Amino acid sequence: MARILTGIQSSGRPHLGNILGAIKPAIELSKNPQNESFFFIADLHSLTTLKNGVERGEYVRAIAATWLAFGFDYKKNVFWRQSRVQEHTELNWYLNCFTPFPMLANATSFKDKSEKLSDVNAGLFTYPVLQAADILLYNANIIPVGKDQKQHLEMSKDIANRFNILAGEDILVLPEPKIDERIMTIPGLDGQKMSKSYHNYIDIFLPENELKKVTKKILSDSKQLEEPKDPNNDITFQLYSLVAKESDVETMRQNYLNGGYGYGHAKQALFECFLEVFAEPRRIFNYYMENTEELEGILVEGEAKAREIAQETIGKVRKVLGFSS
Numbered sequence: 424m425a426r427i428l429t430g431i432q433s434s435g436r437p438h439l440g441n442i443l444g445a446i447k448p449a450i451e452l453s454k455n456p457q458n459e460s461f462f463f464i465a466d467l468h469s470l471t472t473l474k475n476g477v478e479r480g481e482y483v484r485a486i487a488a489t490w491l492a493f494g495f496d497y498k499k500n501v502f503w504r505q506s507r508v509q510e511h512t513e514l515n516w517y518l519n520c521f522t523p524f525p526m527l528a529n530a531t532s533f534k535d536k537s538e539k540l541s542d543v544n545a546g547l548f549t550y551p552v553l554q555a556a557d558i559l560l561y562n563a564n565i566i567p568v569g570k571d572q573k574q575h576l577e578m579s580k581d582i583a584n585r586f587n588i589l590a591g592e593d594i595l596v597l598p599e600p601k602i603d604e605r606i607m608t609i610p611g612l613d614g615q616k617m618s619k620s621y622h623n624y625i626d627i628f629l630p631e632n633e634l635k636k637v638t639k640k641i642l643s644d645s646k647q648l649e650e651p652k653d654p655n656n657d658i659t660f661q662l663y664s665l666v667a668k669e670s671d672v673e674t675m676r677q678n679y680l681n682g683g684y685g686y687g688h689a690k691q692a693l694f695e696c697f698l699e700v701f702a703e704p705r706r707i708f709n710y711y712m713e714n715t716e717e718l719e720g721i722l723v724e725g726e727a728k729a730r731e732i733a734q735e736t737i738g739k740v741r742k743v744l745g746f747s748s
């Protein structure tokens with residue numbers, strides 16, 4: 424039996440990149456009866472970039488509703504908010520003391536973020552250690568993530584290994600990343616990695632008129648309507664090819680190459696495709712966003728299950744470190 428674990432930060436509403444890069448592949452894996460899935464909302468992580476508590480609460484609900492909208496079976500699996508299981512922060516501290524400083528200093532995602540964000544805090548720097556705690560608390564072996572997380576997963580393994588050497592036994596399970604090579608890093612409106620914290624994302628749950636407006640904002644070059652266009656160098660086409668049917672993607676490719684087809688046409692086709700492909704998830708998402716008590720009940724139920732497992736691991740770790748009798 425494989426234990427799968429993945430988390431999404433509550434630093435914004437979940438976007439197309441999170442959905443295609445993490446949520447959908449993770450739910451597919453969770454459908455295998457051989458697998459047990461642990462999906463959590465990384466609300467502690469979101470504090471690195473988001474300080475407003477009211478917004479965080481809203482985003483937590485949106486992320487929970489997104490998992491459910493894409494068919495996550497919370498009864499069979501474990502689904503919780505990171506902050507409600509305090510063992511995450513406890514293990515985080517212990518693991519901090521097993522993490523070499525240069526390992527964190529070389530993290531590319533820290534470098535990327537610290538160049539783009541104005542608030543470069545210590546939490547952002549030690550983020551991979553909390554992530555290691557999230558994974559190692561639950562003895563997870565498979566971690567489905569986007570390519571951006573590959574290096575962090577290597578760090579989790581390395582940190583677990585250092586702890587196990589001290590313990591003299593394999594107390595922490597070494598995780599394996601599962602990166603679907605077909606899923607690239609989904610580009611945002613501006614062509615950079617689509618990210619909540621870069622505000623360049625497409626929220627597929629927006630009301631129709633707003634979703635249309637956002638789709639129109641996708642960056643394109645200045646080629647005129649009649650000119651042929653390069654589909655391989657265009658964000659709208661790239662996004663369309665990730666969500667539309669193969670035959671429709673081919674049609675759009677030909678339209679680009681032939682010319683007489685403008686970026687406005689492509690964006691309209693992408694918008695319509697979003698509405699069609701995500702009709703059912705949009706309906707379920709709105710249901711849970713309106714029925715927040717039901718959503719809260721689901722999370723509380725998951726938290727009890729998560730806590731039980733986390734406490735078992737932390738008990739072993741405390742013992743090794745001499746923090747328990």
Ligand code: ATP
Nearest residue numbers: 432434440441444445568569608609617618619620
């Ligand atoms: P933040 O900007 O706060 O880091 P984010 O948008 O990068 O937010 P995360 O919560 O960090 O989202 O990531 C959740 C999951 O979604 C991870 O598995 C990550 O690999 C995946 N993911 C995030 N952005 C993308 C993207 N643009 N393309 C593919 N996968 C992505």
Ligand code: MG
Nearest residue numbers: 432571618619
């Ligand atoms: Mg991220």
